[in-house]
Amino acid sequence: MEKKLMKGNVAIAEAAIHAGCKCFFGYPITPQNELIEHMSKRLLKLEDGVFVQSESEVAAINMVFGAAGAGARVMTSSSGPGLSLKQEGISFLAGAELPAVIVNVMRGGPGLGGIQPAQSDYFQATRGGGHGDYYTMVYAPANVQEAVDLVQKAFDKADEYRNPVIILADGVIGQMMEPAEIKDNDNSANYKKDWAVTGKEGSHNILRSLYLDPHELNIHNKNLTKKYEKIEANEIMFETAFIDDADIMIVAYGTTSRIARSAIREAREKGIKVGLFRPITLWPFPLKELKEAAKNTKNVVVAEMSSGQMIYDVKLALEGSKPVSFVGEAGGIIPTTKQILEAIELASKEE
Amino acid sequence: MPNFNKTKMITDVTMHYCPGCTHGIIHRLVAEVLEELNINDNAILVAPVGCSVIAYNYFKCDGIEAAHGRAPAVATGVKRVHPNKVVFTYQGDGDLASIGMAETVHVASRNENVTTIFVNNAIYGMTGGQMAPTTLVGQVTTTSPYGRASKNESGPIHIAEMISTIQGPAYVARVSVHDVPNIKKAKEAIKKAFQYQLDGKGYSLVEVLSTCPTNWGMSPVDALKWVKDNMLNVFPLGVYKEEK
Ligand SMILES: Cc1ncc(C[n+]2csc(CCOP(=O)(O)OP(=O)(O)O)c2C)c(N)n1
Numbered sequence: 125m126e127k128k129l130m131k132g133n134v135a136i137a138e139a140a141i142h143a144g145c146k147c148f149f150g151y152p153i154t155p156q157n158e159l160i161e162h163m164s165k166r167l168l169k170l171e172d173g174v175f176v177q178s179e180s181e182v183a184a185i186n187m188v189f190g191a192a193g194a195g196a197r198v199m200t201s202s203s204g205p206g207l208s209l210k211q212e213g214i215s216f217l218a219g220a221e222l223p224a225v226i227v228n229v230m231r232g233g234p235g236l237g238g239i240q241p242a243q244s245d246y247f248q249a250t251r252g253g254g255h256g257d258y259y260t261m262v263y264a265p266a267n268v269q270e271a272v273d274l275v276q277k278a279f280d281k282a283d284e285y286r287n288p289v290i291i292l293a294d295g296v297i298g299q300m301m302e303p304a305e306i307k308d309n310d311n312s313a314n315y316k317k318d319w320a321v322t323g324k325e326g327s328h329n330i331l332r333s334l335y336l337d338p339h340e341l342n343i344h345n346k347n348l349t350k351k352y353e354k355i356e357a358n359e360i361m362f363e364t365a366f367i368d369d370a371d372i373m374i375v376a377y378g379t380t381s382r383i384a385r386s387a388i389r390e391a392r393e394k395g396i397k398v399g400l401f402r403p404i405t406l407w408p409f410p411l412k413e414l415k416e417a418a419k420n421t422k423n424v425v426v427a428e429m430s431s432g433q434m435i436y437d438v439k440l441a442l443e444g445s446k447p448v449s450f451v452g453e454a455g456g457i458i459p460t461t462k463q464i465l466e467a468i469e470l471a472s473k474e475e
Numbered sequence: 476m477p478n479f480n481k482t483k484m485i486t487d488v489t490m491h492y493c494p495g496c497t498h499g500i501i502h503r504l505v506a507e508v509l510e511e512l513n514i515n516d517n518a519i520l521v522a523p524v525g526c527s528v529i530a531y532n533y534f535k536c537d538g539i540e541a542a543h544g545r546a547p548a549v550a551t552g553v554k555r556v557h558p559n560k561v562v563f564t565y566q567g568d569g570d571l572a573s574i575g576m577a578e579t580v581h582v583a584s585r586n587e588n589v590t591t592i593f594v595n596n597a598i599y600g601m602t603g604g605q606m607a608p609t610t611l612v613g614q615v616t617t618t619s620p621y622g623r624a625s626k627n628e629s630g631p632i633h634i635a636e637m638i639s640t641i642q643g644p645a646y647v648a649r650v651s652v653h654d655v656p657n658i659k660k661a662k663e664a665i666k667k668a669f670q671y672q673l674d675g676k677g678y679s680l681v682e683v684l685s686t687c688p689t690n691w692g693m694s695p696v697d698a699l700k701w702v703k704d705n706m707l708n709v710f711p712l713g714v715y716k717e718e719k
Pocket residue numbers: 524525526527543566567568569570571594596598599600601602607
């Protein structure tokens with residue numbers, strides 16, 4: 125497919141189909157509706173396509189569980205309140221080690237919150253989100269093209285690690301139109317799913333997350349931990365800009381990182397040396413990489429479209445070695461370049 | 476005299492059900508039907524949360540464990556990916572009629588081509604005998620110590636009746652396993668339910684009145700009698716919906 129102007133939500137849906145995902149279960153919620161609508165438009169026309177508008181997000185994620193268990197590449201998408209309902213199923217996916225891709229086009233919360241863009245679900249996404257000891261991989265795109273690429277990668281990583289992967293996009297990414305190119309990128313043939321329930325003759329595959337014997341469950345937890353350590357060792361993604369001579373480092377992801385770039389440009393015009401560190405995987409978080417990047421800076425500013433969530437991972441990474449300040453807005457308000465610039469100027473005056 | 480043979484669809488694993496619990500009888504009926512309809516080689520079981528959570532250890536086919544109440548949603552996912560396989564859920568009354576009610580109603584409403592075996596024992600077995608949505612008025616459980624509806628709450632939910640009002644499903648019946656003639660009828664209904672799925676007609680549900688001697692605090696024999704004396708008049712047996 126050639127480069128086309130596309131809305132983020134539609135691009136994510138189309139990218140999934142081009143990654144071999146012919147199976148989608150979802151429930152309407154703003155600001156991700158174009159995603160489920162596009163899936164219905166496309167999948168209901170494909171002979172091997174599966175699209176169900178479920179009765180709730182709880183049902184949707186459990187349909188995902190069934191389809192993933194049956195061996196299909198499968199996706200669901202939602203926002204805030206819907207993600208809360210999906211946590212039960214995400215925990216079961218993690219427990220039964222089933223691959224699936226879950227998109228959260230974030231809006232403001234808590235509760236019903238609002239429908240404007242936010243980055244308010246960072247805690248939920250990066251700490252498992254549901255009950256039990258587990259992690260999901262979390263990709264945070266900063267533009268529509270990157271959303272396309274990360275969604276396609278997410279299917280491969282889900283299959284590789286037999287683990288759910290979250291695409292944590294803020295509402296801006298879902299709603300914005302940008303040019304993007306979607307390539308055919310279906311690598312499903314590379315992943316043999318001999319564990320799936322397929323009703324094959326003589327097969328007695330069992331997919332479960334129940335381990336009543338605590339010793340057995342402990343072993344299961346240890347095996348999961350080994351898998352998470354492998355993901356931490358191999359899958360970290362991040363980007364830096366203007367970092368080599370920087371006195372101040374801004375940490376931001378998604379849409380906020382783009383506003384931060386504008387602020388950095390303006391700060392540099394004023395002679396303040398600022399750099400950017402942008403995590404692309406929020407779990408695993410680039411802890412060592414962030415500390416290394418901040419090595420020669422004096423202090424660090426975290427910018428988020430929330431009341432301050434990623435800042436805890438930044439502090440964890442820096443281990444108290446640098447002062448960390450925060451700039452951000454929540455509830456659906458997008459922080460301005462001016463606000464971030466002010467935070468930079470304030471930080472530059474600190475000793 | 477015919478020989479008594481072990482059903483091929485049942486594994487050799489020792490069952491964990493309490494002595495005298497009729498879950499065992501229902502397992503056997505389902506297994507016999509799968510074998511007789513020659514679907515033993517392409518069945519997929521969706522297990523619930525409840526006493527039958529590890530039913531996949533007993534049925535010799537692929538099995539997947541759903542979260543509490545979500546078996547119909549999981550079955551939907553499995554069946555949509557493998558439309559030519561026989562997919563069935565096996566669920567208790569807490570699972571199907573309480574926490575999973577939305578999934579129960581909508582699997583029927585979408586007329587998914589899957590089969591549900593619904594074990595109604597009027598109580599939460601696995602968690603130690605708490606009140607279920609199917610508990611009878613006046614029935615004492617660990618969370619209705621003065622009898623259900625002692626404060627004027629309503630009585631039990633009638634699943635077969637309710638599901639039969641939905642446009643979707645192909646076959647809905649209620650049967651019991653408290654004596655031999657009824658066990659035979661139960662098997663016929665279960666067979667019919669799977670036949671509907673094989674014929675691609677859509678959703679089928681068989682509600683089976685079952686015992687929980689342990690949490691009812693009765694001997695297995697008294698429990699069977701309790702079904703006959705107390706459950707049959709509240710939950711009338713019969714076919715509630717049948718697509719022609
Ligand atoms: C979300 C959730 N809530 C509660 C439970 C605890 N729980 C396990 S089994 C069960 C009741 C099962 O009763 P029923 O479906 O009637 O089946 P039975 O055990 O009687 O066969 C409950 C409440 C759970 N596992 N998950």
